[in-house]
Amino acid sequence: MTASEQSRQLDASIRVSRGDFELEVELEVVGQQTVVLLGPNGAGKSTVVDALAGVCPIDAGRIVVDDVVVDEPATATFVPTRLRGLGIVFQQYRLFGQMSVLDNVAFGPSAQGARRATARRRAAAVLELLGAAELASRSPRDLSGGQAQRVAIARALAVEPRLLVFDEPLAALDVEVRADLRRALVDISADTGALVITHDPTEAFLLADQIVVVEGGRVTQRGDSEAIRTRPATPYVAALTGTNLLRGAAHTGVITLGRGLTLHAADTHTVGPVVVTIDPVAVALHRAEPNTSARNKWSSAVVAVEALGERVRVVLGEPFELVADVTPAAVEALDLRPGVTVWASVKATELQVRPASN
């Protein structure tokens, strides 16, 4: 499917004033895209959720969900929460404590007019898709965080939402949940986009097709993970992207990154597609090939050098992009500046290896 054929699940221009706080955010989710709204506490993320959910009417702008205008002050349009076609996975999940898991998931279809038996069949099917069928008769009070999350997702999906909104998922959406979620989405409807609201950069980088960074009520940067990670636009973004993220295939501790490049990891158990994260502080830089016990070393060109408070972030280019955080003294001693070739080394134990979702 090309972009032009894909429907817009969300097209929002949100303006809200609350006392001295001004929120002004533009958001778009196209097709099955996952957009992550990333920002620190107090940036206005929860106000965005409230505005989308219809809890807080916007003061100006327009919110369109799947081609239906749901909030537009200029035309006095306001569609109540229940008719917005959103599937919201709330912070703390907000499951109905007095109902079984099955009835929690059946609640939506039933509220939208399905007969009880039909709603329950549908609920069972969605739970099955999310690998939570065995939880059906349990009480939400007896679920672990991860189980509650699956149930909350199932409950949101059961109403066939046009947009799935995750409000600060407490338990990180782990690889398995994401795989199940993707399968469920494919099965339920082709065009359910997802908006994830979070302050957790790791979550953002793992999930996002697009990241929208919001700070102090304003969008400060938007782009894909790569763009945000390598070209942070503000100190906040730079600080929170303090993680190198590489994709590759693991086999007995050797990670192949493509083009014949390999890294050694202490983790020898994980096999198959992986996501590797390396703390920039763990990357050591040298002027010449180092005589070190570190198992990963390579020479690379310095692309950029940026001051980050008391540390300096060095962006390395070929053979793969990587950031290293070093002291200002090291920058001087190694004469680090764009264009210079340096040696980088990383200990195998510093590679965090996690299975990728596909």
Next chain:
Amino acid sequence: MTARRRTEERTPLLLGVLASLGIALVAIPLVGLLIRVPWSDLGSLLSSDVVLDALRISLISSVAAAALSTLLGVPLAWLLARRRFRGRRVVRAAVTLPMVLPPVVGGAALLFALGRRGVVGEPLDDLTGVVLPFSLAGVIVANTFVAMPFLVLTVEGALSNSDRGVEAAAASLGASSLRIFWSVTLPAIAPSLRAGIVLAWARALGEFGATVTFAGNLQGRTQTLPLAVFVSLENDRDAALAMSLVMVAVSFAVLLGLRDRWWNSR
């Protein structure tokens, strides 16, 4: 078994004495009552016409009053807890008034409003032929008037403390306000609702002043247990004792039943 260790400070003598007097004040009348109960004649005493009639009227009127209090009181509590409207404080004060008002005054007020010549009573009589005073319906109205505040306050408290987020979640799933109220809000406050219903019922069961003022004291029609006890004290002390015993037993059972749900949690 090991010797029990003293793990608390000694109770100050003054407090201990005063507390004991407090217990005595409540316990002595109860003991006095129990001592005087004619246990051997209890069966025949409790099966007399007067007692059976009073039991029946009390049971019907208190259960009906509890039901009516629930039907009207729960929506009222919801309104007070969840909606901001002009005069909310005044409404809340008015609704709770019967808790502090002398019941006789409540009964008099009912009489002036709903009596045969009352502001509402007269047109009601003219239009429908319904006459409340000195009827079983009147007993139920008087009981509800006095009992409903207990339910409203209990339920309103629970609603104010309950998690609104869950209701927002239900709304996002497409549920109407009424459905949310019925299948999410009410189940969440069920323990408090139960406590409120039982409290209202117990208050209705013990109602005296408003009932006697508004509905009179007609055996078989409006004479409830408390009224029958009061009358019997004049002419048949044993019957009064037997009925008193029934009331004490019921009240005690209610309090024990509420123990965990209500007062420990406060």
